[in-house]
Structure formats: structure tokens, C-alpha cells
Amino acid sequence: MSRILTMSRAGREALDWEMERRPEIFCMGEDVYKFGGIFGTMDGFGAKYGPERVISTPISETGFIGMAAGAAMAGMHPVIDLAYIDFIGVCYNVLLNTASKTHYMSGGAVKVPMTLLIGTGGGYNNAAQHSQCLHATVAHIPGAKVVYPSNAYDAKGMLHTALRDENFVIFLTHKGTAGVGWMGTPIKTTLSEVPEEPYTVPFGKVKVYREGTDVTITGLGMSVHESLKAADELEKEGISAEVVDLRSLVPLDRDGIMASVAKTGRLIVTDEDYLSYGVSGEVIATVTERDPTVFKKPPVRVTTPDIPIPFSRPLEQAILPLAGRIADAARKLMA
């Protein structure tokens, strides 16, 4: 049996299934017991699993994420809700120096299996400290896996995969894709048929959302959906766009990116993270290093520029990598 679910409900189903069967999994974070986590991933878990396994913490990210790392080293699998990625500043040391490095620094003697759930992104007028993506900032750390589903089917399958992984997994969800009420109506393309039974979606494989022949548009999180919107517009104009969801940053499916660009010969990389030193450059470098002759035209980046996210609606809408900017970039590439 499958149903149409939001990403939030689909992720919750995976976590619930694993928690029912595996006593080593517990949830921790601000407001998880009464609120069920910022995106409802732990909705109702407080009543079902009790305060021992669904631990609401003080506002002390350095402290409780450090504790999660220790609990993981001692045989547990903590699932941490960090709400917004903008808050990694107050716990970055644990991510950077403990959760991601302990397995390596111990020569494999100590494992740190933990899953960190984080919301990313803007587009809803929350300004520079609550709208960032910052996925490149975490993907840059060796020893942390970073995944980023963009639809309900992947959210459930990838969360099952994360919970069965022996490593530190940073599990990102763009706030606008989660399908929680306070972020507005769920975007149609984030909803999907989700089987009731558990299944895994492997890390490190791109998903071709929509096949095309003229131009490859890569995206992740929200920018996948903006790319799909752009592809609909472009189709009316006779431009066939292939939309590729990266889905996973660490590991990154470089073969999958290469295969699509080799087919279309044109590449637009969309990314809601900042332009410089990030995923967009990494995707282009991947193709360039392997075979720059596949490019019929120089590749293009459509991203948030290197500026803090502004508050006012017209300012924010102007800088986000929305469908209009993506379609314009494709038109120029095809001209």
C-alpha cells in the first residue's frame, strides 16, 4: 500500500519504524518532546516513547550535540533535531572535530553513528540568520555524510538509510519542501507516493526527475522544484531540460552528473547556497576534470549570490535561484 505523503510525514514514518524496533535510537533536541521536532519528524513521539527516548533539551547545542556524540560512541544512535542550519555556528566544533573525526582518529576503533536533522533555506522572509542553506559548509568536513532529499519518497528511504548507517549523517531538508503547515501549502512536486513498508534509498546516487536532451539542470532541496518549474516553461518554448536532483552531497554521484551532461552538453547548476566556494563550483569542476569537451557552451551557475539573505520580500525574491532566473539562464545557453 502506498499513499501520497508530505516529506515531513514520510520521514516521521521511517524514524517511527526504526525506533519501534531498535532501542539504541533516541531523539534529542530543543522542543522535541512537546513539539515533535521543528518539522514534525518526531510528531507524537513524546507520548509514544516517553521522555527517556524523546529528550527535550535546554538551548545548548554545543552541550547536547556533544552528548549525542558521546552516546553514539557508547553504543546508541542519537537522532538530533537542530531545527535551522543557521544554528550550526553554536555547535560547529562538535560537528567539525568530534562527530566527523573520531572514527578516523581512532583508526576505526570507535564509531559515531548519529543522525542530525537540520532544516535549511529561505524564501519566507526570515532574514539573514534564519534563511541560509550552508550545506557546503557542512559538506566540506571530511567524515560527515551529507544528504538532502527533495521529495517524500526519498525522505523516507534516505532516513531509513541514515538510521542504519554507522556514521555521522547530516540529514538536510529545505524548510519549504517539508510540507509543514506553517511553511505554506506543500509544493506539489515534493509530495509523492510513499509505500507503507520500510525501504532504503542509497546515498550517493542522483535522481533524474525529468529527462531532457538540450540542457542539464542540477539542483538540490528547493532548487530541484524551481528547476522543474523552469523546465515546464522551457518545454513550451521547445527547450528540453533534464532535471537532476543531486540528493546526496557526501557521497556525491559524480558519475551521475557526468552522464547527464555528456548527453545534453549544457549545464546549469542551481543552488540556494551562496555562490562561491560551494556545491555549484564542485559540480562544474567534476565535469571539467573528467572531460571539458562535453560542454557545448560554458556552464552556468544560478545560485544565491555572496550576500546575506535580505528580509524584505522584493529583495529576497530577487536574489533566490527561482524558476525565472533558471529559465533565463537556459534560454541564453540555447541562444
Added chain:
Amino acid sequence: MELTPELRKGFFRTMTLSRAFDDAMIALYWEGKLPIFQFGAGPLPGELHCSNGAEPVGAGVCAALGPDDMITADHRPHHVAVARGVDLDRMAAELLGKKAGLSQGKGGHMHIYDPAVNFASSGIIAEGMGPAAGMALARRLQKRPGVAVAFIGEGAANQGAFHEVLNMVGLWKLPVITVVQDNEWGVSTAKSESTAIERNADRAVAYGIAGEWVGTNDPDDIYLAAARAVARARAGEGGTILEVKTARLAGHFMGDQQAYIPEQMKQVDPIPVYREKLLREGVLTPEEADAIEAEAKARMAKAMAFAKEAPYPDPSEAFHHVFAGEAA
């Protein structure tokens, strides 16, 4: 909780072995680094933070612990590791970057892990606090016994992690003992230049946990205070800040000339003091004390021979262990 002669002889044995470890490492450290000093040169490269002077803390606290208990140490971990019974041969090999090391040469001296005795360390100041509390939380969830001990320096008490973690230790009554090793110096910054209070143990009241302050660098006093803290933790009475006034005789790291330490602040070596105390009180004879020292040197010589003879890892191994579950 009684100070038996056997226990006290054990303190002396542990401290002497820890000192033998550091002395042997210091001797090797200078190989290849003279006349021009450079961290990366010689058979023992990198920074080296020796424990000389802090041995009573490792010996006294670890004697109060059992095999189920868990430890995190900091960038100066040798005395705690030796007292905890971390594999000496493999720890020595780790310092030399050898494949036979505890971490196969991936950690070095600040990152000592020996899961067989529940021992871990981190080179980032106060970064052992969260993990220690988390290990205690894990045991609570697993319904298994175990007290966690975070060994930190007095400088780490000024880190945010100290405050955040101890607030939760108090809130959740976790069996966590924070051993603040006050050696007076955070690199070149004196304790009095770092905080307005004299005793970090006084901060315990702010977290609703117990505070213990030991003003002597003597394993007898440290053991008794630690045993009280462990008893409270096992009884479900929660955590303790146990602050000990200890010493740092070999500088922050090797090569630290310590010109910033004024004459009146010169520190005393606790091991000869304790040896004299045990002789004076008839716990040890001079012959027994000499034998313990000779035994420690011989044990350490064996560890150094093991470490020196062990091969280096193959350079390709740099790519192994980034993630668990991947083919190495």
C-alpha cells in the same frame, strides 16, 4: 574508600610508570629537533603535551573507578591513560605514528582511544565534556551501570561546553564527574588572568551539583575526594566538579621555555614528595620504592622497543577509516 597500604603503593606505582612514559617520550622527542627546533622533525613529531606533575590526579581518580566507568581526557592525556590501564605498548606506538598504535597512527598523542578500557581523548579544550555526559546518558538508556569522568584543565572551565554540559548534568542528575586539573596555566595565561574566582569547584552550586576542591597534589587526598564523587554518582545523586591543584612541570608543550613563569610560582614535583611520605609512614621501604621505579623504567623500555620496531602504516592507509563500513 579506605586508604590501604596496597592502594597507596599502587598510586606510587602508577605515577612512576606515567613519569617513565613521559620521560622516555621527552628523551625521544629531542631526537632530530636539535639544534634547530621544529615540531615536525624526528621520530616523535608533532606537539607533545606531557603530564609531568599531574600524575597524582590520574592515579587518584582512576583508582576510584571500576571497569564499567568511562573516561574522556584532553590534549594532555598520558597520566590518565596510564592510570586507566590503556595498552602501553600500543599507546607508545601511536605517539610514534606506527601501524601498531592504538589508532594505527591516525591519532597521535592528543587522540588516544582504547575502547577496551572505555578511554577516549580530544585535543580541543573542553571537548571531552559533552561526550562524557553522553556516555553516561547512554548507559542510563541501556540500563547499564557506569560513571563518566571528564578530565579537563582549569582553562577549560571557561569554555561554553563546560557550562552547557554541566547545566544538563545537574538537570538530569547524570553520573558525571568533571575533574578540573588546575595546573595554574592555560599555555601562558595564568588562572588569575582567566577567571575572577579562585576555585572552579565553586561553580558547582550554579549547576545544582557537588563541588570538591583538593588543594594538595597528593593522590591520597585526590582518591578520597574522587571516591566520594563516585559514591554519589552511583547512588543516583548526580555529578561533581572535582578540582585539584596540580602541577605542569614540562610546560604547555615540549619547547615551551616557560619564561613567563615567575620564580615564586615554580611548581613542586609531586612524585618525590609522595615517595618520601610513603617512606616516612612506613608504607614503603627505600628498596621497595627503588624496585618500583626500576620496574616502571623496564616496562617503559619494553614499550619503547615495541613502538620503535613497529612499522609505519602504508601511505595508502591515509584514505582508510574516513567512514565506518567502507572497505579498508
